[in-house]
Amino acid sequence: MHILIIGGTVFLGRHLVEAALARGHRVTLFNRGQHNPELFPEVEKLRGDRGSDLSALEERRFDAAIDTCGYVPRVVRSAAELLAPQVGHYTFISSISVYASFERAGIDEGAPVGTLADPSTEEVTGESYGPLKALCEQAAEAAMPGRVLNVRPGLIVGPHDPTDRFTYWPMRVARGGPFLAPEHPGVLTQVIDVRDLAGWTVQMVEGDHTGVYNATGPAAPLPFGGLLDACRAVSGSDATPVWASAAQLEAHEVQPWVELPLWVPEGPEHVGFAQIDVSRAIAAGLSFRPIADTCADTLAWAQSRPADYQWRAGLAPEKEAGILAALAQH
Numbered sequence: 001m002h003i004l005i006i007g008g009t010v011f012l013g014r015h016l017v018e019a020a021l022a023r024g025h026r027v028t029l030f031n032r033g034q035h036n037p038e039l040f041p042e043v044e045k046l047r048g049d050r051g052s053d054l055s056a057l058e059e060r061r062f063d064a065a066i067d068t069c070g071y072v073p074r075v076v077r078s079a080a081e082l083l084a085p086q087v088g089h090y091t092f093i094s095s096i097s098v099y100a101s102f103e104r105a106g107i108d109e110g111a112p113v114g115t116l117a118d119p120s121t122e123e124v125t126g127e128s129y130g131p132l133k134a135l136c137e138q139a140a141e142a143a144m145p146g147r148v149l150n151v152r153p154g155l156i157v158g159p160h161d162p163t164d165r166f167t168y169w170p171m172r173v174a175r176g177g178p179f180l181a182p183e184h185p186g187v188l189t190q191v192i193d194v195r196d197l198a199g200w201t202v203q204m205v206e207g208d209h210t211g212v213y214n215a216t217g218p219a220a221p222l223p224f225g226g227l228l229d230a231c232r233a234v235s236g237s238d239a240t241p242v243w244a245s246a247a248q249l250e251a252h253e254v255q256p257w258v259e260l261p262l263w264v265p266e267g268p269e270h271v272g273f274a275q276i277d278v279s280r281a282i283a284a285g286l287s288f289r290p291i292a293d294t295c296a297d298t299l300a301w302a303q304s305r306p307a308d309y310q311w312r313a314g315l316a317p318e319k320e321a322g323i324l325a326a327l328a329q330h
Helices: 012-022 073-083 129-143 168-175 194-206 224-235 246-251 279-283 291-303 317-328
Strands: 002-006 026-031 044-047 062-067 087-093 148-153 155-157 178-182 191-193 211-215 240-244
Touching: 002 012, 012 026, 012 194, 062 073, 062 194, 073 087, 073 129, 087 129, 087 194, 129 148, 148 194, 155 194, 168 178, 168 224, 168 291, 178 224, 178 246, 178 317, 191 194, 191 291, 194 211, 211 279, 224 291, 240 317
Parallel strands: 002 026, 002 062, 026 044, 062 087, 087 148, 148 211, 155 191, 178 240
Antiparallel strands: none
16 A cells, blocks of 8 residues: 555654554655654655645545644645545544543543534644544544544553653653652553554554544553553562652642653543543454553663653652652651
């Protein structure tokens, strides 16, 4: 197959390219050339801006297109409408953030999606991100009825993750000693290794699958304690978690998801956040490598980064030390 990948050089995009090439496909990239332009010298690269200049895609034909970086419906609509007569199949990478509510466990693809008071807004915020992704899905489907695969991942993790949200934990555990952990070992989280997601997505494209699929993991519930045990095992660390309640963390102004990544406080409004139903994707072939493998590979990659790397997520060591000292006094 000849696959067009919109994006293709940052995280999921680069892994999609690797998966497609490994399976013998011809790949063309369309992007601005601003990130990792040295990647994939063997691959055709078309330059443009999906928001303002799609001319490089005009009169080009592809068997399939994968859109890794659509956030605004107008922009997705423009690309999908242009490509509609030129590609047979269109994959849009969406998000489980589309759902209107996480107040119950087992949310499947039929659950209601979020809406916006002003659907014309193009400001991407924590509140608008999910509803905008839902509108992007609808824009793609409207442009190519019956030919669109909408993939809704959860938190994507693994080597080359630019967000540091998962990477923080293997690196922090490897550093050793007592470390701050959220609430209790049974708190659930959900992640998907970028390589599992990329490989499955390419297979879905090969099979001409359409419709909506939740795509997070692993297959069984993942408690925080199990994740941290895996981090300890692969690093050989003596690190010991110090579990702090949500109230204690709030008192010390610890930001969920940002300073303690992967953690969303337990509560009725978040019951389903880490219990998304992915049975449809599993039935369609989605599988998951052991979480220990993801921890080990993420750790090895992160340790190769420069010593002065500026972290984008995670608790600053000095703040963590202060909180641990305060907790030890009570």
